Amino acid sequence: MQLTRHIIAAIFVFCCFFVTPMHLVAAPEEEYIIISKTGSDSIALALNQLDVKGVGSGKVANSLDVIIRDALDFPGLFTILSSQVTVEEKSGINFSALGSIQAEVYARGAVASTAGNVTLDMKVYSVGTAKLLFSKTYVGKENKLRTIGHAFCADLVEHLTGSRSVFGSKIVFVSNSTGFKEIYQCDFDGKNVEQLTNSRSISLTPALSPDGKYLAYTDYSTGRPVLYIRNLLNGKTASSGKSGISIDPAWRNGRELATTLSFEGDQEIYLLKIDGSIYRRLTKSRGIDLSPTFSPDGNKMAYVSERNGQPQIFIQELLSDEARRVTFNGDYNTQPSWSPAGDKIAYTTCENSGEFNIFTVGADGTGLRQLTAQSGQNESPSWSPDGEMVVFTSNRDGKKRLYTMSSTGKSQRALFRMNGEQAQPFWSLFRK
Amino acid sequence: MKKFNGVFVLPLLVIAGCSSDAALTSTGSQVVPVPLAVAPAFLTPPPAPAAVAVTPAPPAPDKDSQPQSGYGFDQWQKGPLGDVFFAFDSSALSDKAQELLAKNAAWFGRNPSKSARVEGHCDSRGTSEYNIALGERRSTGVKEYLVRLGVASTRLETVSFGEERPFDSGKNSEAMANNRRAHFIVK
Incomplete structure (x- = not known):
């Protein structure tokens, strides 16, 4: 009986994952598993409540449980099964019980906390093959529980998909909550909002370097x-030092x-x-000519041009220097x-109705798709580092706020609540 | 650069200000410089009305210190230099804008020690990055037009605020139109 445990399984919806040969070449020693079944676009994950090791670890285990569940829920990659079954038995893990609730992946772990030092042992299994997928121990301070929990979430997603995850990434944005537009940053899930500038004028269009420095x-x-x-480490600041605008x-x-820059008279894009x-x-x-954005290999630049x-x-x-137009709607x-991933470009269209909406189009100009409408x-728009989500602004509830959605426009929701209005989000590739 | 002389231009400006749009022709959105060589016609102030003859006549009213109305002037711009307005996503100078800029050029001619800042503003409809670029085209376009009318470029400074400093906080089309302007501030 002491080995018997109820699990709360959960179902998440997620968009199709494709393990490309590139990922396998990049890490040939890793084994990646395509989880999504034919006709399904979700990974069904059974996540056991974390085991508590030692007196006084219970509170930490509960906190980590919430952190991991909230984080795994965020990108919309998984689906949680709501039924309860007995999984852990004397004879071991009851994979047929997990199979009966359609679980595809099973994760369990244990937490020990001593004198502010936390150890999280995680094990992840494939239900279909009844095999251990990976096992890893995470160690950190008790005041860094989010970092510990998110490190596991990142490993889980990368193991299952072969792709980089959102966990640990930052979003920089503009907010006027002090009465002035200043630059702020927050974690991928909208937590830990931090003010980065205090110029008390107008600060706009933030962009973090890929290394986050x-x-x-x-x-x-x-x-x-x-x-x-x-330079975010030492605070040293450089500027373009040219007349006209630099935006x-x-x-x-x-x-x-x-x-x-416009110091030569016309507004042109320069590499600095x-x-x-x-x-x-x-x-x-x-x-x-405005708003550059680069392909992942840096060889191509998409941008706005008013040449026509x-x-x-x-x-x-x-x-x-050859340029071709990719948008023709509107x-x-x-x-x-x-x-x-390099395949798509998200952008903003002013529709005939006067409404601004977000679309994606293939980098080759095909496959136009509308992500927002009548809201x-x-x-x-700015892509998450795994390419599964887009952060954007919307005034659908009156004030302009930050929202996230899937790469196809599903699961649109506000990122957080904050005073004033928020604008110009940029999702960094950087991960702790 | 040839110095601008406001005295010679003033008569044309008065005429232009009184004439209907049809009296002035323009080639679409192209910038059309106003011809400078016009003979001076009237600089005499109008005669004082008889009713005020009891007290000494006040000095001739200073045109530049009087509150102004009509195109270019509103609650956010009371003068002496009027603002000019733009169509959505455009930095082209309309006929009315060109007429007003000719008046502003004349003011610079009468006030050779003065300089001004031209701020480019946009409504909130466009995207904000694009609007900073558009606001810059509005302010520099106005400056270039004034320079072609003879105002020294060193007397005009430009800055774009895009949609960051709207005048009219309303959301209707009138408010949008009020915010699409090149705004003059005398320095």
Whole structure:
């Protein structure tokens, strides 16, 4: 009886995962398992309540339980089965019971907490094969329970899908909650909101470098919009130092970023080094060129160009400088964001009704898909590092706030509640 | 650069201000410089009305210190330099905008020691990054037009606020139109 335990299983909905050969090449020693069944787009995960090891560990175990469940629920990758079955028996794990509730993956663990040091032992099984998928021990301080729990969640998702997860990533954004627009950051799930700038002017368009070390943003402290590149470790800040505007930066890699400058008269996109010096001019068309975003390999740039009289999204090859237009629906397409897998571009369309909505289109210009509709003004899409989610702004409840949704527009929900309005979210690739 | 002389332009401006839109032709959204060589016609103030003859006549009213109305002037711009307005997603100068900028150019001619800041503003409909770029085109377009009318470029400073500093907090189309402007601040 002491070995008998009730589990609460849970069902999550998730979007199809594909294990590409690239992942297998990248880590040939890893074994990846495609979990989704034919005709199903979800992983059914049975997550056992964490076992408590030692007196005084119960509270920590309960906290970790909640952290892990909330985190695994967030990306919408899984589906929790609501029935209860007896899984842990004297003879071992009852895989047929798990199979009877359609569970595909089973995870269990134990927590020990001594003098502020926490040890989490996790084991994950494939129900279908009754085999251990992986086993790992996580160690950390009691005040870092989220970090410990999310490290397991990241391993679980990466094991099951071969893809990078959202766990540990940050979202930077703009909020006017102090009365001034300042830059803030929060965890992937909207927790731990932290103010990054205090310029008391107008701070806009934040972008974190892929390694998380630098924050690029535009700020009006000097009376005009100037790009700043701040080292988040030592606070040292560089700027473009050019006349005119310098706005809307995007990182090409950890050492280069692109931004729009107008010191030569027209608004063109330039590649800058981390010290703010110009490395190369990228666009040469009359009119506004704006909002760069790079393909994962850094060889292509999508951006907004007004060269035909109205803002449309173009893709330019950086080697040849050849550009082609990829958006043809609507007269006003802006705010492109290139997906981490490289296949899609999310962007904002002004529809004929005057409503702004988010669409995705293949990098080859095919496969147009509308993600938001009839829910206020929806703008500023930015992909999660695993490419499964998009963060964006919406004023569907009156005030402009941050929302997340799946890459196909499902599961739209507010990220958090905060005073004032929030805008221009950017989901960083960086993970702790 | 050739210095601008406001005295020579003023008559045209008065005429332009009184004439109907049909009297002025323009080629669509193209920027059309106003011709500068116009003979001076009237600089005399109107005669004082008889009713005020009891007290000494006040000095001739200073055109630049009087509250102004009509295109370019509203609760957010009382003068001396009027603001100009734009269509959605456009930095093209309309006929009315060009007429007003000619008046502003004349003011610069009468006030050679003054300079001004031109702020580019947009309504909240477009996306905010794009609006900073658009606001810059509005402010620099206005500056370039004034420079072509003879105002020294060093007397005009530009800045774009995009949709960040709206004048009218309303959400209707009138409020949107009020916020699509190049706003003058005399320095």
